[in-house]
Amino acid sequence: MIATPYLLYLGHSNDEIGIKTSRGLAVFRPDICVGEFRHDDCGLTLNLPRMDFAAAYAAGARTLVLGIANAGGKLGEDLVQDALAAMEAGLDIASGLHQRLKDEPRLVEAAVRLGRALHDVRDPRPDIPVGNGKKRAGKRLLTVGTDCSVGKMYTTLCLARALAARGVPADFRATGQTGILIAGDGVPLDAVVADFISGAIEQISPDRHDAGWDLIEGQGSLFHPSFAGVSTGLLHGAQPDALVLCHDPLRRSMRGLPHYTPPGLADCLEANLRTARLTNPDVRVVGIALNTSAMDEADAIALCARTAQEFDLPCSDPYRMGVEAILDRLLESDAATAATATETV
Amino acid sequence: MIATPYLLYLGHSNDEIGIKTSRGLAVFRPDICVGEFRHDDCGLTLNLPRMDFAAAYAAGARTLVLGIANAGGKLGEDLVQDALAAMEAGLDIASGLHQRLKDEPRLVEAAVRLGRALHDVRDPRPDIPVGNGKKRAGKRLLTVGTDCSVGKMYTTLCLARALAARGVPADFRATGQTGILIAGDGVPLDAVVADFISGAIEQISPDRHDAGWDLIEGQGSLFHPSFAGVSTGLLHGAQPDALVLCHDPLRRSMRGLPHYTPPGLADCLEANLRTARLTNPDVRVVGIALNTSAMDEADAIALCARTAQEFDLPCSDPYRMGVEAILDRLLESDAATAATATETV
Structure with missing residues (x-):
């Protein structure tokens, strides 16, 4: 459902634990990760090629994964601006943050205008039952x-x-x-x-x-x-x-x-x-x-x-x-x- | 915010624990409860006057409280039909069920058409922080x-x-x-x-x-x-x-x-x-x-x-x-x- 391959976002991060989503993908799914995006003040790397959004798209990337975490999972202004630029360059956006992409009007507007997809990985499916504690096989x-x-x-x-x-x-x-x-x-x-x-x-x-x-x-x-x-x-x-x-x-x-x-x-x-x-x-x-x-x-x-x-x-x-x-x-x-x-x- | 007094809903309930919201209101806020609504197959009572929706409205009730609970908190067909009838009779609806009134199109349509309010008491406020465990005064x-x-x-x-x-x-x-x-x-x-x-x-x-x-x-x-x-x-x-x-x-x-x-x-x-x-x-x-x-x-x-x-x-x-x-x-x-x-x- 999420178009691959991915460009992995590091942004301005300098906290190793804060980039664990991006790093996890680089480590366990290197086959679908073409590069990393980071600003000059980011002191971290996934040892993938550093790319801007246009270069990543040219290299085949189809989705920018906002693979960074912070307490509360807010979508800061820097993330919004980067996501907008990525969409302009041709990329869809996937995010695991608590605050949803689809709740940020500027992102929704750009997605509609440009025909891009916004994936909120943290949206649970709607049919989750109450637990019953019954012993299951296996x-x-x-x-x-x-x-x-x-x-x-x-x-x-x-x-x-x-x-x-x-x-x-x-x-x-x-x-x-x-x-x-x-x-x-x-x-x-x-x-x-x-x-x-x-x-x-x-x-x-x-x-x-x-x-x-x-x-x-x-x-x-x-x-x-x-x-x-x-x-x-x-x-x-x-x-x-x-x-x-x-x-x-x-x-x-x-x-x-x-x-x-x-x-x-x-x-x-x-x-x-x-x-x-x-x-x-x-x-x-x-x-x-x-x-x-x-x-x-x-x-x-x-x-x-x-x-x-x-x-x-x-x-x-x-x-x-x-x-x-x-x-x-x-x-x-x-x-x-x-x-x-x-x-x- | 929720208009009082209340008409308390028992519906078809025959499980005492299932009506605990209605009973809690009857016990702790009798001053704002004018009556109870129950179908003939309901074997329970709050010892409030039994009223249909029109009689309750005439007696001053302004909100029907769907004060019943069930595992998973689903809004069944019987509840939807009763809520629609109550709105036709002049009452707003308040509900503590997991499934939201505002997610049921027939209720939303009726509320808009009739000028009634739908209160989902189980909608948390949007600004809840992550806990920090810091010692608080008091x-x-x-x-x-x-x-x-x-x-x-x-x-x-x-x-x-x-x-x-x-x-x-x-x-x-x-x-x-x-x-x-x-x-x-x-x-x-x-x-x-x-x-x-x-x-x-x-x-x-x-x-x-x-x-x-x-x-x-x-x-x-x-x-x-x-x-x-x-x-x-x-x-x-x-x-x-x-x-x-x-x-x-x-x-x-x-x-x-x-x-x-x-x-x-x-x-x-x-x-x-x-x-x-x-x-x-x-x-x-x-x-x-x-x-x-x-x-x-x-x-x-x-x-x-x-x-x-x-x-x-x-x-x-x-x-x-x-x-x-x-x-x-x-x-x-x-x-x-x-x-x-x-x-x-």
Whole structure:
């Protein structure tokens, strides 16, 4: 539905976490990303060719993805001006911001006049049901986190790829705008009306009967005062058989809230298990994923080894070191469950 | 903004919990309710005069309040037909259902043609911020529950009245459609977009400096698989100093989910305290409110006494027995805190 390939927007950003949608697309869908757009004061790059809108269109780009995030998701004046210029140059616009493109009259006017499309990836589908907590067929893994933006989407995507590589049917279930742009489907969970959070997850991860796994992208954190409600509903709707805890070991305060410190891993594991047990009493933790992108390799490996030992769980940086140990644990417990089930029969 | 007095709608309802908005208005705002509208197959009454739309208009009614609830909040064909007839008879329409009056073309057409107003009480204001978890001045009490529809709004309203009667400044902060219709203000929390749940509560309960209390109406339950996300964000946004746990002792399964049993009071108290501590480490429980409306008086009193003893907390049915013991505990701990603060200074 969204015309590809993409030009990825960085704008004036100087906050690595703020460009995570653009970076996620560059990393996981390089095949559909022709370049990046950034202003001179932007200190970041995706290592794609830097292009203005006309050059991007000439190179084949058909949609400018406003792949930047900010608390509250406002559409600032700079974004509006850039989007207008991009449309003049021939590009459609896709956005994952809370504030909708279609609510900005200047963009709507330009889209109509120029025949361009405006895609608000954060508009949920209209038929989301209230959650019912009924046990569904099939197996589900959910990534949870000590904070927002600690690698839940990356971890989930790495797990989905690695499972598929082992020949196990595996589907990535996107719950955020980047994931949706990558997967082509999913639910923008933070934009769903509060009463329907768990129902939205039940809807995107229905019964499955092929012995495969749904890998559900987590959101927020039970310990984030702004977003824990989303994380709670997600845990209940996912009714996960397996959890992977994601963590940024260098994070000193909760994302956007300098007055809150991240929880310890043990507290976070326990809180997630306790919450998840409401809809799946058999939930287990099968691994810990650390985002070590800011650490050197020896330190990262040592930290993962120490963490694995402390919690008796496989631990790795999924993007840097792979997820094989976590998958071994996941499929081990899976096999054990199957064996028990067979014995019972 | 909504023209009074009201005609309260019962329609075809035979489920007492389904008419809680209409009943809440009849109980707490009898001064603005002239009658009830029900079809012949409706087995319930608010003990108000039964009126058709024309008679209600003649008796002074200006708005039909569609004060009934159903899972998902759909606007059924019967409601649409009744609302159309009411508009023809001269009445405006107010609704707390998820599905909006303004999204039903027949209602919009009739409203325009007849000059009537359509009020969707569940439309949140557009400027709700993301929560920040910062400590606010003033004191807050939040009602929490073992389930939905166990008396949180009644309890909160009783506490607000009783506090005011003792000369303590007290404001009821509504978070549901009935509460909003009663108080004339508040936030329809279950209709807020998921990322803004805690921020919505921070907004309706800002800093206060008059030594009074905000009494915040709870929603859902941490143990309800459909709605625990709402309850979690509400706990975090309220940053309550005091909790009152509300419970229906005769409830055998979670509201709308026959496959889920309600939690025990001890588990529920502990889970709410644990969740609330994220934004207020000093949170305390000051009482338990039982909805004993289906029990005889001796049994109700005995159960409250047993519960009080078991948990070392004041326990009553607020509507039936008052809330004086709970207020004593609340103001005691309040005085203790003030004394400690003075000593520290």
